[in-house]
Amino acid sequence: MTLIKWETPFWPEGVAHDVTDYNYPLTELLDNAARKYPEKVYTIFNDATRTFAQVKDTSDRIANFLAGHGIKKGDRVAIFLPNIPQFPEIFFGILKAGAVCVNCNPVYTPAELNHQLSDSGAKIVFCMDHPVFYKSAVKAIEDTDVETVIICNIKSYLPKLKAILGSLLGKIPKADHHEPNHFMFDEIVATSAPTPPAITINPHEDTALMLYTGGTTGVPKGAELTHVNFTYDLEAAVEYFRLVHDKNGKAEKLRYGGFHTFLGVLPWYHVFGINSTLLLAAKTGSRLICVPDPRAGNPPFTEVLTIVQKHKPTFMTAVPTIFVAFTNHPLIDKFDISSLMGCLSGGAPLPPEVCRQFEDKTGAIIFEAYGLTETAPAVCCNPPFKETRKIGSIGFPIPGTDVKILDTETGTKEMPRGEDGEIAVCGPQVMKGYWKRPDANEEVFREFEGSRYFLTGDIGNIDADGYITITDRKKDMIIVSGFNVYPRDVEDILYTHPAVELTAVVGLPDKRSGEMVKAYVKLKDGASVTIEELMQFCKENMAGYKRPREIEIRDEIPVSNVGKVLRRALRDEEAAKS
CATH class of the missing domain: 3.30.300.30 (ANL, C-terminal domain)
Structure with missing residues (x-):
């Protein structure tokens, strides 16, 4: 596909219109960071830290275990976990075994989880040692292809004193009982060698993640996302984002090598959370704060404000309701959250007043973005400079992406600027397609001018200055x-x-x-x-x-x-x- 330079006089200065060098497997994110910054902290959880070298070692051992238990290239392995520090180790371990991650919402009921496990054909599931989550997993694997369950307890990932006190006081989550044939995470890590199998990955063709979404029809189905879908999106984000890192300094690209700390408040089973925090932190060699429940505390969100004050994150990805929760928190003035430099908002429109209040409080800039599960997720983003962004719009397509506004009846006719139509996306981040659903793929893909476009189901327009605005939804989502x-x-x-x-x-x-x-x-x-x-x-x-x-x-x-x-x-x- 030959991409046309996006027509706007307000394209961000210094930002390229295209990106290259994204043809690599996702596992290189962790391996490169472990090679360049082995002793730099990657994950932070309840004040305990894990370096990139430690996370890589554990992921290699998990890959070794999976290969030893029959997992072959292309097999599906499910992660049924909240944002705990084992998550990135498991995620990269699955990919190093050549398998496909099926990320599942840890608050799903057994019936909801069963559908995803059955439909994906997952053979192994990682779940948390927890009285509710583990019980749900045990029930959900009935009548599925799941042969192995691996239980993750957080005790070994806590500081030693907290782990001891937590055990004595019964504060560490634990299931009421464990099935005798299920494995404990710590044991498989301790007994497996840090030698992943030799697997050849085709980043453009091989699926890395399967994430379930209703798409444009509302019937849950697995979106198959390749390694390149994500690596392209990450390269485009690094090219597009600009932050002022030093007082009175000039806006520049994200700094690497431990400068930044990402706040993981969005769940990693969700495409927005995993790409813009877990993966972007690995890409940039940054710290990642694991937040299993951002609503924790009394009043809600108090604990995450405490975390911000203590660990001083510089970057946060959130949905508008989290920005609302921060700005309206009754104790907000008691916390120092000025460490935040940049924030990414998506998932729903960000109210202009919320944006203003949050930026006034923190001094950060909020990038308002638009994306979907099927696009890994980023499609558009407002310019990274306050002078040229247009609040209420979703800005411009990120570098290397094309957007067209097509007629809502057939999706084959391009609408003039200023007129509403269905937003269609073409770029390296667009999924392979829906798992085992050729009928659904036929509904959402269109050939246009020799390229494949994905029909988003969202209605919008492009104004005279090139800014894209969503005006309605074609679907009932x-x-x-x-x-x-x-x-x-x-x-x-x-x-x-x-x-x-x-x-x-x-x-x-x-x-x-x-x-x-x-x-x-x-x-x-x-x-x-x-x-x-x-x-x-x-x-x-x-x-x-x-x-x-x-x-x-x-x-x-x-x-x-x-x-x-x-x-x-x-x-x-x-x-x-x-």
């Missing part, structure tokens, strides 16, 4: 605190309740989380159930961010002449009420 919720996913679970005849799920505006989930339910004749009982059913059967905040029981739900539920009519009703 709901964004709760930056995470995608697909109405059909929630509806399918509600339909399993014996009293539910018909249901419809929509997203409604919410000041705290951007959008909230509301469910409308019509009961079967003669059936009886309370809203509280339905709420409890949702709690037991779906992850927290998916659960309806409101449920309304109705005599009728609007449908079309062919019986299709009219979600738009329900949203219009709510808009009229408010």
